[in-house]
Amino acid sequence: MHFLSSLEHSAFGTWVREAPTIWAYATILFLHTIGLGFVVGVNVAIDLRILGVARQMPLAPMRKLFPWMWAGFIVNALSGVALLIADATTKLANPVFLVKMTFIALGVVNMGWSKRKLFDDPQTLEQYPPTSHAKRVAIVSLVLWIGATTAGRLMGYLGPVSGLESLD
Amino acid sequence: MSPTGFLHTGGLLQAYAAWINTTWLHFFAVNYKWVWATMETLHFLGLGLMVGTIGVLDLRLLGCARGLPIASVQKLVPWGIGAFVLNTLTGIVFLAGAPYQYVYNFAFQMKVLFMLAAGVNVLIFYTGTWARTQTIGANQTAPWAARIAGAVSLFLWIGVMYWGRMLTFFRPPFVVPPK
Numbered sequence: 135m136h137f138l139s140s141l142e143h144s145a146f147g148t149w150v151r152e153a154p155t156i157w158a159y160a161t162i163l164f165l166h167t168i169g170l171g172f173v174v175g176v177n178v179a180i181d182l183r184i185l186g187v188a189r190q191m192p193l194a195p196m197r198k199l200f201p202w203m204w205a206g207f208i209v210n211a212l213s214g215v216a217l218l219i220a221d222a223t224t225k226l227a228n229p230v231f232l233v234k235m236t237f238i239a240l241g242v243v244n245m246g247w248s249k250r251k252l253f254d255d256p257q258t259l260e261q262y263p264p265t266s267h268a269k270r271v272a273i274v275s276l277v278l279w280i281g282a283t284t285a286g287r288l289m290g291y292l293g294p295v296s297g298l299e300s301l302d
Numbered sequence: 303m304s305p306t307g308f309l310h311t312g313g314l315l316q317a318y319a320a321w322i323n324t325t326w327l328h329f330f331a332v333n334y335k336w337v338w339a340t341m342e343t344l345h346f347l348g349l350g351l352m353v354g355t356i357g358v359l360d361l362r363l364l365g366c367a368r369g370l371p372i373a374s375v376q377k378l379v380p381w382g383i384g385a386f387v388l389n390t391l392t393g394i395v396f397l398a399g400a401p402y403q404y405v406y407n408f409a410f411q412m413k414v415l416f417m418l419a420a421g422v423n424v425l426i427f428y429t430g431t432w433a434r435t436q437t438i439g440a441n442q443t444a445p446w447a448a449r450i451a452g453a454v455s456l457f458l459w460i461g462v463m464y465w466g467r468m469l470t471f472f473r474p475p476f477v478v479p480p481k
C-alpha cells in the first residue's frame with residue numbers, strides 16, 4: 135500500500151488528478167473513451183460480420199482495420215496507466231478493476247492471436263455459415279469486450295470508489 | 303463561458319426542467335441505485351457500436367480499408383442507427399434524472415449542437431453524393447464530397463464523445479450531482 139500511495143501522490147499522479155486544466159484528467163478520460171470506441175467498436179463490427187451481419191461485405195479486407203483496433207488499445211493502455219496512477223490505492227483495491235483487466239487481457243489475446251489467425255485463411259473465413267471455430271472466436275470476443283466495457287463503467291459504482299459513495 | 307452555458311435560467315426551459323423533475327421517469331432514474339449504472343453501461347456499449355459501424359463507414363469513405371465495397375459497409379449502418387437509438391433512450395433517462403445538470407451545461411449544449419450538425423451531414427450525404435458513392439468499386443476512392451462527409455462525420459461524432467466526457471467538468475455550480 136505504501137508503494138501505491140507514493141505512486142498516487144507522485145508529481146505525475148497529482149498532476150493527472152488535480153491540475154486545474156482541461157488538459158489533465160478531463161482530456162485523458164476523453165482519450166480513454168475514444169480508444170474504447172475503436173478497440174471495442176471495430177472488434178464488435180468484425181464479430182458481427184463473422185456471425186452473418188452485413189454479409190455482402192467481404193471479411194478479408196477488414197484485416198486492414200486491425201491497426202485501428204491496436205491504436206485504440208495503445209491509447210487506452212497509456213491513458214489507463216495515467217488514470218490508474220492518479221487513483222492507485224482505490225482502483226487496485228477494487229475487485230471490479232481486476233475483472234476488467236482480466237477481460238481486456240483475454241480480449242487482446244483473442245484479437246491479436248485467435249482472430250488475427252482467422253484472417254490468415256481468408257477463403258475459409260469468407261464461408262457462410264462460418265466455421266464453428268470462427269463463430270466461437272467471434273462470440274468470445276463479443277462477450278469479452280462487452281464485459282470489459284461493463285466492468286469499466288461499474289468501477290465507478292461498485293467496490294471502493296474515490297470521492298463518491300459506493301452503491302453496494 | 304457563463305455558468306449556465308448559452309442559456310439563461312428562467313422561462314420555458316426552466317419550467318420544462320422543473321416539470322421533468324415531477325415525472326415518473328425522473329423518479330425511476332434517481333430512486334433505484336442500479337438504474338444510473340446500467341444506463342451508463344448501455345450508453346458506452348452503444349458508443350462502441352457506433353464507432354464500429356458509422357466510424358468504419360467514415361474510415362472507408364476516407365480511403366482506409368480499401369477492398370471493402372462501400373455499398374456493403376453501408377449494411378453496418380442499421381446497427382449504428384440501433385446504437386444511436388439506444389444512446390438517445392439512455393440519454394433521455396439521464397436528462398430526466400438530472401435536468402438542471404444538462405440543460406444549463408455548456409458541454410451538453412455543445413453535444414446537442416454537434417449531434418444536430420451530424421444529422422445535417424447525414425442528410426446532405428444521403429441525398430447528394432451517396433447515389434454515386436455506393437456504385438464505386440471495392441478498391442476505388444470515394445468522390446470528394448463523400449470523403450468530406452466522412453471526415454465531417456468522424457469529427458462531429460468524436461466531438462459528441464468529447465462533449466459527453468466534458469459534462470462533469472462543466473457541471474453548473476448550482477447542480478447537486480446525481481447519487
